[in-house]
Amino acid sequence: MTTGALYGHFDSKAALFEELFQLYGNKITSALDAGTSLEAQLVQWIEVSREYCGVLRASAGILQRRPDHAAARRRLREACAGLMAWHLRGPLTQRDARLVARILIDVLDQYTLMESMDRTERRDAVDVAAALHGMVLEGVYA
Numbered sequence: 001m002t003t004g005a006l007y008g009h010f011d012s013k014a015a016l017f018e019e020l021f022q023l024y025g026n027k028i029t030s031a032l033d034a035g036t037s038l039e040a041q042l043v044q045w046i047e048v049s050r051e052y053c054g055v056l057r058a059s060a061g062i063l064q065r066r067p068d069h070a071a072a073r074r075r076l077r078e079a080c081a082g083l084m085a086w087h088l089r090g091p092l093t094q095r096d097a098r099l100v101a102r103i104l105i106d107v108l109d110q111y112t113l114m115e116s117m118d119r120t121e122r123r124d125a126v127d128v129a130a131a132l133h134g135m136v137l138e139g140v141y142a
Contacts, residue, residue, distance in 0.1 A: 014066075017058055021069070024052040025076045032080055038087035038136065042129035045080075045108045050125075053116035060113055080105055091137065100136060107132065 010016040028048045035041035049056060062069050081101040088097035111128065114120040 014062075017055070017062065018069075018072075020052070020055045021059060021072065024048070024055045025072075025079075027052070028076070029079055029083065032083040035083075035087070038084065039129050039133045041084055041087065042104070042108065042132050043125045045105075046112060046125040046128055049108070049112035050115070053112070056109075056113050057116050077102065077105055088136070104132065104136065 031044035
């Protein structure tokens with residue numbers, strides 16, 4: 001894509017990024033909504049985040065400089081926490097389920113960001129999800 005084509009569709013790089021972040025947000029919430037279990041949601045999070053790894057890296061850099069983007073990330077985090085908390089309500093109260101879901105999202109966010117920057121080894125999404133699922137139901141958060 002040429003610079004002219006980019007600016008023919010978007011006013012700025014920030015506008016392009018906002019559109020990409022919106023697409024990522026839509027895809028991650030759709031994937032979580034379709035997840036039939038917490039473990040399935042964890043796998044979906046990792047797979048979608050891998051697909052949008054460039055957006056995640058840009059988001060981490062922009063977040064420090066743009067309050068509007070930080071607010072968009074917080075809204076997405078809350079929407080995703082609500083979708084994940086649904087699968088945690090059996091062993092946890094609604095309030096605790098939401099808190100654990102936020103913690104899981106933060107861990108997944110950090111893991112996928114580090115992975116996209118080659119700061120950690122890329123592992124099978126199912127294995128990572130199983131480890132996190134075990135931590136939640138049998139370990140740290142239990």
